[in-house]
Amino acid sequence: MSLLRALHENRGVLFAFACVLILTVLVLTLYTSATIVRPVHALIEQTERLGAGDPDALDPLEKPVTYEVELLSVALTDMARHLNERADYIRTFASHVSHEFKTPLTSIRGTIELLSDHLDEMSPEERARFLSMVDRDAQRLQTLVTRLLELARPPRHTATHSHLILLC
Helix, strand or coil: CHHHHHHHHCHHHHHHHHHHHHHHHHHHHHHHHHHHHHHHHHHHHHHHHHHCCCHHHHCCCCCCCCHHHHHHHHHHHHHHHHHHHHHHHHHHHHHHHHHHHHHHHHHHHHHHHHHHHHCCCCCHHHHHHHHHHHHHHHHHHHHHHHHHHHHHCCCCCCCCCHHHHHHC
């Protein structure tokens, strides 16, 4: 009984202690929210903006609060910047490849059309000359395909612009 009596007599102090404890937990929760949850939500928002193509999202968070969130934000923006540069490179590369393929294909189609329209009127030398043109363009296409397959292999070095030189 003496324990219950002591608790009853000190209930005011115990109530004050419980209030201080609850207040401390509340303050720690708010602090945790401010230092972890808000920056994580800011990172999520930044990631969504990057996914939507917002160029302003390429800058790291201004107030990351913690060092780890700052590192994560910098890494995220660096990755997004790298992916944008890679996408630009692929667009340029595809444009060059398309041009390189169109030239011999146009020549082959034109030669085939010419041969089909005038085959009977051509001398054997003219036919041989036109067929050698088709063969030369087909070899050029084969070389381009071989170089593209070489580019598909894992890179041995980091120079990305050297790939454009291979096609030219």
